[in-house]
Amino acid sequence: MKISEIFKLNKSQHELDFIDIDLDDELPLFLDAHIFSSKNDPWSEKCDLIIKDFFRKIHETVKLDRKEELYKLCSFLNEPNETCLGRSKGKPRGSFQSTEILIEIFEQLFDIKKRNQKQFQTIETLSDMKFYIDGVGNDTISDIVTNLIRYQLILYTNEQCKLNGIPTEKQISKPYWNDISSRWEKEESINQLIIDGKRILLVPKNIVFSESYYTFTKERFVQHDMLEFLQEKELQVPNSPLIKHRVPKKNQDIGEAFVTKKSIRERDNVDKKQNVLEFSSKYPAIMETFKNKKHFKSLNVAELYKIQEDSFSDDDYNNLLDAFIKTLKSIPSGNKYANDYHEFILGLLTFIFYPSLSHPKKETPIDNARKRIDITYVNTADTGFFCNLKSEITSNYIYVECKNYSDKVSNPEFDQLAGRFNESSSKVGMLVCRKVNDLAYERASGQYRRKKELLLIITDELLISMLNDMKLSEDKSDINILAHEKRLYELKRRIEVERY
Structure with missing residues (x-):
């Protein structure tokens, strides 16, 4: 089980x-x-x-x-x-x-x-x-x-x-x-x-790899970086028996010279680990270049289900997004349903912002336990919106406050989230709520201009838009885990320029 x-x-x-x-x-x-x-x-x-x-x-x-x-x-x-x-x-x-x-x-x-x-x-x-x-x-x-x-x-x-x-x-x-x-x-x-x-031991899903999708391997290094370098090097050897020529084109006496990877592999036994070591010690820059390539990408939803041998089609994925939207709309606002909303938002944000945000904690104590935060995520993004934030503003963690109010949120809710910010851990937070008015964006804009603290207002409307952005269509057959982030860029720009 x-x-x-x-x-x-x-x-x-x-x-x-x-x-x-x-x-x-x-x-x-x-x-x-x-x-x-x-x-x-x-x-x-x-x-x-x-x-x-x-x-x-x-x-x-x-x-x-x-x-x-x-x-x-x-x-x-x-x-x-x-x-x-x-x-x-x-x-x-x-x-x-x-x-x-x-x-x-x-x-x-x-x-x-x-x-x-x-x-x-x-x-x-x-x-x-x-x-x-x-x-x-x-x-x-x-x-x-x-x-x-x-x-x-x-x-x-x-x-x-x-x-x-x-x-x-x-x-x-x-x-x-x-x-x-x-x-x-x-x-x-x-x-x-x-x-x-x-x-x-539970393991974060954003740090594991499947051998089908991971390229930091000896086989990859040999087939591409090592053999391609040796091909070029062999072409510089006069009268090399490995050099062949393509069929000459018009006005050519002899066709373009080439060396096959197969011929080098058979002659030099390049797949042997000792030979890979000898090559890397002789040409360290080739291995360094290989190491600096992007070899790892967190597994997406479909890939995780496939590894777990559960079927998960494009229709299943879109149905999942629709189910999230339906559930969000079905949760009534108000204190009576605050816990249902909180638990749902936790799962929803974990899904939407994977793998950029991970390691969620609920009601995290800060400032010697004088304050509490609804949810704290670790910013693990290596691309996209949250990755870019790291170069602009302290955002090692993303604080989240959930408010299932029937009325629109006001200044106290903003003050509660802003009071969590500090220079060492994060100056970015999300206020997740059912709806807001324009004054809320003016409040967030003022906070950003005065203190360079970013309050992202995440409403039902925004969540539904992001879920729809993530859907697959006939001309979008791959799951794009960052497709929805354009909404965050738009939100950030609005906060940056909003007049107050």
Whole structure:
């Protein structure tokens, strides 16, 4: 059964921030250190620091020839079965490597250092090992990463359990890496999600990848960046037996020269990891260019359902959007239905603004618990409206206040949200309400001009417009997760120029 079914959350995957795992099976989804290094939200940055500190320790241990210390570092890397992610159980193509095998994998670094110092220095990150070390693939890196960031996943799981009313139990934790002390540690007593005696870790859906959609792989690097470079290089070799010529065009004595990737692959055995390492150490700029490409995109709704082996057609997607609109219209305004509205808006915003906003928390205390916020999201955007905000205004977090008033909101509601802002975390908030008048936009404009604080007024009308913008049509067959954001740009421009 899925988490949503076990705890009767009455929410589907698109309304949840975490992967709705099935405890009876594994989903073929993975974590990669490279993804964290490419993101700039606080949670990802912390995970990146943890992973880099561990690999720095591994690198240092190998550099100093301390094998016994390496064994101790690896001894805490155990099978992380808490996430139910990885190779599916019915397909034994790979599984978590035992501690002994992991030690053997890391021991290869000693041999590389002894053989060639420059090649050893080329292996800079944990994810680099997928390219250069035999026996290391996506599943191995994902499991190591899970072990390292376990504490962050425990904290995230607790947040999501609190958000969705899921009970937790205090237990001793499994080991996690502390990047401050640079060692493995445990929490003696910390709330954890326990189901039938088994620890469960929830994982944010915006950081996992499917091998069908992720391009940070050795195969991709070899096929495109490496072989294309070698093709150009081979064309400069006089009388190379690999050079062929196309059929001459008019006024040509000889056709254009070319070299096939197949001929280079067969001659140089480029797919062998040792040869990829030799190439990268000799031409580091090629690998650096490859790393800087955009390899990761959060899975959209249809892709998530496909991985979970649930059918989800274009019609299903449009019907989902219509269902959101219908439900929004059906919730009466007024204090009596405030909780229904609040819960619905939480799921709706999580869906609409995925993957730009994630890690929602409900009623977050701030300023030493003197103030509370209805919902707080982490700004995890790497493109679009919320990404652009980061360069203009403090917006590491997005604060949300929900007001299910039958009357139009007025100054006190704006003051309540504006009172949450501060320079270190965020000066951006959303006031989600049923309707407003023009004076509300003037109020938001005044706040923006005086203090550079952005109050986004999100009405029923705006939410319905955004949902309609996200619909698929015959000339728009791909789910565009940012199609609706033009409404936010328009809203921001209105607030910037509104007279008051």
